Amino acid sequence: MSERRVVITGMGTLNPSGNSVDExxxxxxxxxxxxxxxxxxxxxxxxxKFAGLVENYNFEDxxxxxxxxxxxxxxxxxxxxxxxxxxxxGLSIEEFAEDIGVEIGSGIGGIDVLEKMTIALHExxxxxxxxxxxxxxxxxxISGFISIKTGxxxxxxxSVSACASGCHxxxxxxxxxxxxKAKAMITGGSESAISPIGLASFCAAKSLSQDNExxxxxxxxxxxxxxxxxxxxxxxxxxxxxxxxxxKRGATILAEVVGFGSSGDAYHITAxxxxxxxxxxxxxxxxxxxxxKPENIDYINAHGTSTRMNDKNETDAIKSIFKDYAYDVAIxxxxxxxxxxxxxxxxxxxxxxxxxxxxxxxIPTINYTEADPECxxxxxxxxxxxxxxxxxxxxxxxxxxxxxVIIIKNHS
Amino acid sequence: xxxxxxEVFEKVKKVIVEGLGVSxxxxxxxxxxxxxxxxDSLDTVxxxxxxxxxxxxxxxxxxxxxxxxxxxxxxxxxxxN
Numbered sequence: 120m121s122e123r124r125v126v127i128t129g130m131g132t133l134n135p136s137g138n139s140v141d142e143x144x145x146x147x148x149x150x151x152x153x154x155x156x157x158x159x160x161x162x163x164x165x166x167x168k169f170a171g172l173v174e175n176y177n178f179e180d181x182x183x184x185x186x187x188x189x190x191x192x193x194x195x196x197x198x199x200x201x202x203x204x205x206x207x208x209g210l211s212i213e214e215f216a217e218d219i220g221v222e223i224g225s226g227i228g229g230i231d232v233l234e235k236m237t238i239a240l241h242e243x244x245x246x247x248x249x250x251x252x253x254x255x256x257x258x259x260x261i262s263g264f265i266s267i268k269t270g271x272x273x274x275x276x277x278s279v280s281a282c283a284s285g286c287h288x289x290x291x292x293x294x295x296x297x298x299x300k301a302k303a304m305i306t307g308g309s310e311s312a313i314s315p316i317g318l319a320s321f322c323a324a325k326s327l328s329q330d331n332e333x334x335x336x337x338x339x340x341x342x343x344x345x346x347x348x349x350x351x352x353x354x355x356x357x358x359x360x361x362x363x364x365x366x367k368r369g370a371t372i373l374a375e376v377v378g379f380g381s382s383g384d385a386y387h388i389t390a391x392x393x394x395x396x397x398x399x400x401x402x403x404x405x406x407x408x409x410x411x412k413p414e415n416i417d418y419i420n421a422h423g424t425s426t427r428m429n430d431k432n433e434t435d436a437i438k439s440i441f442k443d444y445a446y447d448v449a450i451x452x453x454x455x456x457x458x459x460x461x462x463x464x465x466x467x468x469x470x471x472x473x474x475x476x477x478x479x480x481x482i483p484t485i486n487y488t489e490a491d492p493e494c495x496x497x498x499x500x501x502x503x504x505x506x507x508x509x510x511x512x513x514x515x516x517x518x519x520x521x522x523x524v525i526i527i528k529n530h531s
Numbered sequence: 532x533x534x535x536x537x538e539v540f541e542k543v544k545k546v547i548v549e550g551l552g553v554s555x556x557x558x559x560x561x562x563x564x565x566x567x568x569x570x571d572s573l574d575t576v577x578x579x580x581x582x583x584x585x586x587x588x589x590x591x592x593x594x595x596x597x598x599x600x601x602x603x604x605x606x607x608x609x610x611x612n
Contacts, residue, residue: 184552185550185551185552185553246580247580250576251573251577312558
């Protein structure tokens with residue numbers, strides 16, 4: 120079978136900057152987020168006390184009470200975003216059930232469920248452990264649950280590669296459609312790791328900004344004074360489709376997926392390889408897959424986590440692939456606004472990038488005040504700029520040395 | 532202080548409504564968890580855990596397996612009272 124073209128026809132999100140794609144765009148444009156001091160549990164002993172939070176969404180609007188009580192948060196977030204994405208795509212799943220699959224990623228899944236049940240086990244014994252512990256904790260249940268709710272009977276699995284999970288999920292979905300194995304895929308990422316154990320673990324790894332005084336501006340990718348990432352939570356879901364299938368059913372096409380590349384660092388469990396060597400190879404592979412030159416990329420949505428190591432190494436990686444053009448291409452890290460959604464990051468960042476293409480606007484890296492000599496590219500500081508964007512590249516790198524890069528083309 | 536059958540039924544009903552997400556009027560003495568109230572095997576395990584909490588008692592696995600209807604559950608709780 121000849122290679123199929125893959126397009127995007129629906130998007131949905133729930134994240135610290137909005138409970139729908141429209142709200143998210145407005146917040147991105149205004150540089151608005153919901154980064155605040157965590158109140159869900161006592162954070163007084165934690166070195167980092169803040170995160171980007173999802174709030175004010177009533178899950179009982181889309182699920183019954185029993186489902187809401189049992190499901191772990193990352194599944195609730197993912198399902199809410201799925202409802203929005205399917206609605207926009209106008210996709211009737213029942214009609215094409217066996218040709219529609221689900222591939223959604225998450226970095227840590229139901230860590231909050233495992234934590235609560237471990238406490239119940241130790242304090243009150245094995246009979247107090249819920250039978251839903253494993254089903255609600257395992258990452259693949261997000262894809263399983265969404266197939267149960269929507270009826271999608273095509274390929275079904277989840278991708279796990281820490282902060283690159285969402286990008287790997289989209290890459291896998293793209294390849295399934297491209298090779299003719301599915302007509303449409305519900306894909307993206309979801310994460311809800313802001314629980315005591317999740318926060319304590321990232322605090323211990325010294326990955327997070329500890330700027331509790333200035334928490335609202337603590338996510339400052341590429342800035343000289345960056346001190347670590349800011350945790351975020353939420354989900355981004357996209358509907359990928361075979362172009363012909365989408366045209367035949369009269370769907371509105373938002374963008375086209377034209378390239379994907381992935382690689383492994385073979386270097387260290389948390390630190391990126393020197394000069395971002397692995398990330399650079401993933402960028403090169405994605406460009407080759409898309410049959411594009413670096414000069415064809417108008418905007419790079421950087422992984423840009425606001426950690427010392429990531430931002431410097433990502434900068435080096437971009438330079439090694441983009442050469443002189445590295446200094447001209449518009450780059451930004453929308454994590455400066457949303458915080459870092461780990462396994463959901465790539466999905467909400469691709470959604471942001473597609474909106475940028477539709478609105479001819481580059482969303483900036485906010486909280487940028489002082490240039491770092493080691494990070495000397497055009498990170499689009501602080502203010503949105505107008506720009507016609509034909510191709511975007513979105514980078515994602517995860518603990519374990521997983522690198523994933525996706526390239527999306529404007530379709531207007 | 533022992534509870535009457537009516538009191539036990541009301542408490543069991545509350546646990547079922549909460550646990551299985553069914554409406555109150557569906558829960559009758561003769562209701563079967565799987566046939567009438569749509570419970571699967573995981574639901575029934577969770578239901579037994581919730582009953583243990585509600586009545587402050589332990590229900591052994593071999594007893595739990597026999598609690599297939601509301602009547603059997605109410606009678607079991609009364610026998611433990």
